Amino acid sequence: MSQITCGVVRDLLPLYVDGCCGADSRRLVEEHLAGCPDCRRARADMAGELPPAEGAPVPEAEPARAMKTGLKKLRRRWALSLLAVLLIPLLGWLTWNQVHGTGPCFTNFHERMLADGFVRTLAAGDYEGAFHRLELDELYQDFSGDSRLDRADLSDFESRAQAFFLDSARALEEAGGITSWRYLSIQRTGSGYTVQYAVTTGGQDYSLSVDASDSGVRHFSGGSGYIPEPDPLRALSLWSESLWQDYAGCYLDPETGRYVWEEE
Numbered sequence: 014m015s016q017i018t019c020g021v022v023r024d025l026l027p028l029y030v031d032g033c034c035g036a037d038s039r040r041l042v043e044e045h046l047a048g049c050p051d052c053r054r055a056r057a058d059m060a061g062e063l064p065p066a067e068g069a070p071v072p073e074a075e076p077a078r079a080m081k082t083g084l085k086k087l088r089r090r091w092a093l094s095l096l097a098v099l100l101i102p103l104l105g106w107l108t109w110n111q112v113h114g115t116g117p118c119f120t121n122f123h124e125r126m127l128a129d130g131f132v133r134t135l136a137a138g139d140y141e142g143a144f145h146r147l148e149l150d151e152l153y154q155d156f157s158g159d160s161r162l163d164r165a166d167l168s169d170f171e172s173r174a175q176a177f178f179l180d181s182a183r184a185l186e187e188a189g190g191i192t193s194w195r196y197l198s199i200q201r202t203g204s205g206y207t208v209q210y211a212v213t214t215g216g217q218d219y220s221l222s223v224d225a226s227d228s229g230v231r232h233f234s235g236g237s238g239y240i241p242e243p244d245p246l247r248a249l250s251l252w253s254e255s256l257w258q259d260y261a262g263c264y265l266d267p268e269t270g271r272y273v274w275e276e277e
Contacts, residue, residue: 017041022052030060121206124225125199128208131223131230136191136212140182144175148229152253162260174256181252185245188215205231212246219246 022045028034029042046053127146134143149171157164185191197209197220205226212221212235221235236247243251258264263274 017045019045019049019052022046022049023055026052026056026059030056121199121201123227124206125196125208127229128199128206128210128223128225129196131225131233132191132194132210132212132221135185136194138186138190140179140186141175143182144178146230147178148226148231149174150228151231156257156260159257159261162257166260173259174253177256177259178249178252181249181255184248185214188245190214191246194221214246215244217244219244221246 022042025034025038025042029039034042046056131143131146134146152174153167153170156162156170157167192213194210194212197211199206199208201207202224205224208223208225210221210223212219219236222233223230224232232253234247234250236244236250258272261272261274263272265271266273
C-alpha cells in the first residue's frame with residue numbers, strides 16, 4: 014500500500030490517539046510515524062507525552078489512554094463522594110428548617126431569591142428595576158376597595174405608582190444609596206415569607222424587611238425614622254403611603270397623628 018502524507022496522518026491522529034480508527038488506518042499511521050519525527054512530535058503533543066527517541070518504535074496509544082480513562086474515573090468518583098459529603102449536611106439542614114417552618118428551606122428558596130434580587134437591584138441604584146420587581150396587584154386591590162378613593166382615578170395606577178416610588182427613592186439616592194447589605198433571616202408570614210436584611214446607607218446601619226410571595230415582592234419596610242422626617246430608607250418604604258394620600262387628597266398631621274383632608 015502506498016505511503017500517506019503528513020497531512021492525512023495529522024487528520025487521522027485524533028482518531029488514532031483515541032483508539033477509534035480501524036486496523037488498516039492504524040497500521041498506516043504507525044508506518045508513517047516510524048519514519049517521520051514531525052508527526053511523532055505531533056502525536057506526542059496530542060497524547061500529552063514526550064516524543065519517542067529517534068528511531069524508537071511508536072508506542073501504542075491504548076495503555077496511555079486506558080490509564081487516562083482510569084484516572085478520570087477515579088477523579089470523578091472522588092468528586093462525587095466529596096459532593097455527597099458536602100450535600101448531606103446541607104440537605105439535612107434544609108429538611109430541618111422545612112419541618113420546623115423556619116430559616117431557608119426547600120419551599121422558600123424562590124421567595125428568598127426574589128427578595129435578594131429586589132435588594133440587590135436597590136443597592137445597584139436601579140430604582141426603576143426595583144419597582145418592576147414589586148407585586149402591585151395586592152396594593153391595587155387594597156386601593157380599589159377603599160371607599161375613600163374614587164376607583165375611576167385608579168386608571169393610571171401603575172404609572173402613578175412608579176412616579177411616587179422613584180420620587181421616594183430620591184432621598185436614598187442623595188444619601189449615597191445602599192452601600193452594603195447582607196441577609197439575616199427568613200420567616201413564613203401568611204401566604205409568603207418575610208426576609209430580613211441588614212443594610213448600610215448614608216454611613217448608618219438599618220434593618221430592611223422584604224415580604225415576598227410566589228409572584229414578587231409584596232411589601233418592604235426599613236429604617237428607623239418616622240413621619241415627618243423619616244430616614245432615606247424609611248422614606249422609600251413609605252412610598253405607597255404617599256401614593257394613597259395623593260389619591261385620597263389628604264395628608265398626615267404630624268402633631269395629631271391624624272389624616273387631614275383637603276376639604277376640611
